[in-house]
Amino acid sequence: MRVAVLLSGRGSNFQAIHEAIARGELPAQIVCVISNRPDAAGLQRARDYGYAAHAIDHKLFASRAAHETEVLRVLDEARPDFIALAGYMRLLGAEFIARWRNRIVNIHPSLLPAFPGVDAQAQAVAYGVKVSGCTVHLVDEQLDAGPILVQRAVPVHEDDDASTLAARILSQEHAAYVEALRSLATRAWRVEGRRVVFS
Incomplete structure (x- = not known):
């Protein structure tokens, strides 16, 4: 690939x-x-x-x-x-x-569709969620809204601020991106509506 x-x-x-x-x-x-x-x-x-x-x-x-x-x-x-x-x-x-179409891959530091756009980690802390994470997705015309390939969850700690949460999410981003690209390279897949179906 x-x-x-x-x-x-x-x-x-x-x-x-x-x-x-x-x-x-x-x-x-x-x-x-x-x-x-x-x-x-x-x-x-x-x-x-x-x-x-x-x-x-x-x-x-x-x-x-x-x-x-x-x-x-x-x-x-x-x-x-x-x-x-x-x-x-x-x-x-x-x-x-x-x-x-369906050949652009992006990663975003939240569990989409929650907290799209900039400062996703700060949004998560401010909202008070207990779990955040990262999403690898195909890109469409909407911001951070394309079909999802991989998601990884990260706990939000009581003493987190945007920077500490961002650092913890980033470590998962690296693995998630590689996982998504590997799946695209090695598995049959198709897009059905909003879903990416691997077989």
């Missing part, structure tokens, strides 16, 4: 995917890494590992569509089977998503 990674920050989930491939736990190949932020630590990490790493700064484009056209051009050259969003802090346009 050929995977393109899109990231905007430190790329810890990208690191987890890279390490799982290196250990032989994920039958995949990272064919390119793209960031909308030239200074992203994850982009330098990708270069250090020898991956094709592309900085496509969204600030240099007149519109979201123009930026996504360039991202799509790079993806077309790399020919991935799936796109893994690993802390990519840009909403994708409808045309982009339609072109890669």
Whole structure:
């Protein structure tokens, strides 16, 4: 399975995917890494590992569509089977998503559909839930709403704040992302309505 990674920050989930491939736990190949932020630590990490790493700064484009056209051009050259969003802090346009329907994977630090959007961990603490976690899902046109691939639960402790909960969730994110990609690579699957059915 050929995977393109899109990231905007430190790329810890990208690191987890890279390490799982290196250990032989994920039958995949990272064919390119793209960031909308030239200074992203994850982009330098990708270069250090020898991956094709592309900085496509969204600030240099007149519109979201123009930026996504360039991202799509790079993806077309790399020919991935799936796109893994690993802390990519840009909403994708409808045309982009339609072109890669059911082939874009994202991870979110909550048990969706609870607490979509930014600051999910702070939302969970403020709401007073006893359990949170992470969700790996296919991307559709709605924010953090596509069909779910994998979820992992994490307890919320009485003394948690957003940062302590985020750290505990992050350790599960890495395993969940690898599990989801491995299932997509090795098992037959289909989307039925909102459900991803593996067989």
